[in-house]
Amino acid sequence: MDDIDIDIGKPFSKPDAGLPGLFVAAAYSGTLSTVSSSVNALAAVTIEDLIKPYIHMSEKHLSWTSKGLSFLYGALCIGMAGIASLMGSLLQAAISIFGIIGGPLLGLFSLGILCPYANATGGLAGLLSGLVMSLWVGVGAQFYPPLPEQSRPLGLTTHGWNFTTAADAFNWTASPTEPGLYTTVLQQNTEGV
Template identity: 55%
Template sequence: NIWFRFFLLQYLERRFSRLVRTLGSIVFAIQMIIYMAIVLYAPALALSQVTGISVWAAVLSIGLVCTFYTSVGGMKAVVWTDFFQVTMMFISMFVVVFKGAEDEGGWANVWQTNVQGQRIEFFNFDPNPTTRHTVWNLAIGGYFTWVAVYGVNQAMVQRYLSIPTLRGAQTALWLNLPGLVVLLTISCLAGLVIYAKYHTCDPLSWTNFKLSSDQLFPLFVMDVLGFLPGLPGLFVSGIFSGALSTVSSGVNSLAAVTLEDVVKAYIKKDISELWATRITKILAVVYGLIAIGLVAVAQLLGNVLQAALTIFGVIGGPLLGLFSLGMFFPWAY
């Protein structure tokens, strides 16, 4: 029912107060809007590198299409498109990475090149918290990052609640684990293959190209697969699929949270189902357009991956702390 569907943020009101719930909703909205802007910007860079069209033309094409089908189809459209999009994402990544490794003489050569270039590091136990990658910050920081994503993020929780039974939701979450491991692994392998190809000549220093570090993968795709008609397009469709999946779920969750925590809480509590549907669609369009506009800000945040992790840490962390406070402590001052 509706109450259970939006229990995530209603918990804050029942545990603390309506004000805390509203503040939680605002924090979530800020986090998702900025994150969606980053997610729109990343594939736009890829499309710009592969096709030569401008970044903003790519942003508009992705953002408007995603906003349209999310506002029209709602959660059902999000779930079904996610299924096809993740399939395209995996296919494109596997094709690009394994073809690139074959061109470099196989995985043994790729690994040896990265070892010689000191790109492989597994067991760094440096206690210095300012060191970028150590066992400690990956284990501890990664733990809180993923708990925030899978535990207190409305965009993820609404996916669970789209499944009819608790057992089904639990099964889907367990199936997500190996899929996520494979995706992260293939992404790391992509980095190894890219380094193996360009370790003797840094493409960022090429004077005839104005590249950012986020455009290395698309450049690599064109070098490896550019002679095969259609395969660069497969890669672009895979990258777009990941972006569309994230943005569609973000837009849908933001519209739902705004309807429940703002419209029904402060404006009109007994709104009809017809008008609730209409307002949700309008809100989805508005949030989609805001995310498109904020791409201008995302361009100033530097490396795309680092910017995304920073957003989840700076904004998602306090939200996780708020839920943890309610669950583990009987009172707070």
């Protein structure tokens, strides 16, 4: 017992060693519960709105169908996350996905608002064809980006121009080094100074 030297006044070497792990566990469990409730809500809405009114099933079959749809939607979410990781930054992926889906949905809403004679069959056909076309363009742009010679940006060089700045008087002069071209002078008004 003589070997152990405990000094009450000294703090431990890592007083908050478990706090970051607890924080990560709390964030992970919150994220997992949100994703699982969203997947189960998708399955429940699909069962209640799309399957139950048209197909008469027993409660046991509805339960198995709901579990299968939950698995399907979970796999779809994992697949979309994998695709989004290949698309580069998360913001770029979100903007691309919103652009692919948003255009056909805007067309469907515009059809419903502006054309009172449109029916559900025509709206669904237009939505699906718009989604197919925008998915074709969006996915094709990810797998086959344009060649550098097809996406040439404008040049940013100032070849042939001489820029001088006088910091004291805020006098900016831009003139070409070759005579006979333009000369631009911007001067600050110093009358009231």
